[in-house]
Amino acid sequence: MRTRTKAWVGLLLIGGFGLFLTSCDKAKDPEPADENELITTVSLTFTEQGGGSPQTFTFRDPDGDGGQAPTRFDNISLKANTTYTLTIALLDESKSPAKNLTTEVQEKRDEHLFVYTATPATLLTYTYGDRDSRNFPVGLTGTARTGAVGTGKLNVRLRHQPPVNGVAVKNGTVAPGSDDVNINFNLTVN
Known part of the structure; x- marks a missing residue:
């Protein structure tokens, strides 16, 4: 026994x-999922190259996507046939104090891509001014060149493209990942 x-x-x-x-x-x-951030405020600052005061246009939705309507959604108005330096700032104002997500995107630039698309395309073209460690574009800063007089939209997207199973997926295109931000500003070029 x-x-x-x-x-x-x-x-x-x-x-x-x-x-x-x-x-x-x-x-x-x-691996733990690298989740999207809550971004409640997006500010675009256009500074005319060669002089001129910066113009800032803001989207603010304090409770995030869904729920209450945005509390601020500026219309963008720019001069025709003009070159601007464009910078973007991101905040999560659901926290106190507000969290500066621009810094986080800069730190994790290998996982983020901003895409700026004007409709119609003749209103504005964008050229990236910053790159990540693998030489792919980021879009925290760049050059915006307006075209002829007209009205339309400027779509601003922030693609979150974290590695999958430890392998980088960001390839300089919009395809991989998911949206952290996807908003359409009214755009007037005059």
């Missing part, structure tokens, strides 16, 4: 030790 008990105890110890070793294998644990 004792031999049988010892055998069972031995098997339990071996099985338990094997289970312990398997549960400690970190390579099999999935």
Whole structure:
């Protein structure tokens, strides 16, 4: 009887030790998801190259997507046939004090891409002024060149493109990842 008990105890110890070793294998644990940030405020600052005062246009939605309507949504008005330096600032104002997400995007620039698209395309073209560590565009700063007089939209998207299973997916295109921001400003070029 004792031999049988010892055998069972031995098997339990071996099985338990094997289970312990398997549960400690970190390579099999999935990586935690790199979640999208809550961005409540987006400010675009256009500064005319060669002089001129900066103009800032802001979108503010304090409770984030859904819920209440945005409390501020400026219309962008720019001069025709003019070159501007464009910078963007992001905040999460649902926290107190507000969290500066521009800094976070800068720190994680290998995982983020801003895309600026004017409709119609003749209203404004954008050229990236910053790059990540793999030489892909980021879009925290760049050059915006307006075209002829007209009205339309300026779509501003921030693509969140974190690595998948430890492999970088950002490739300089809009395809990988998901939207942190996707808003349409009214745009007037006059």
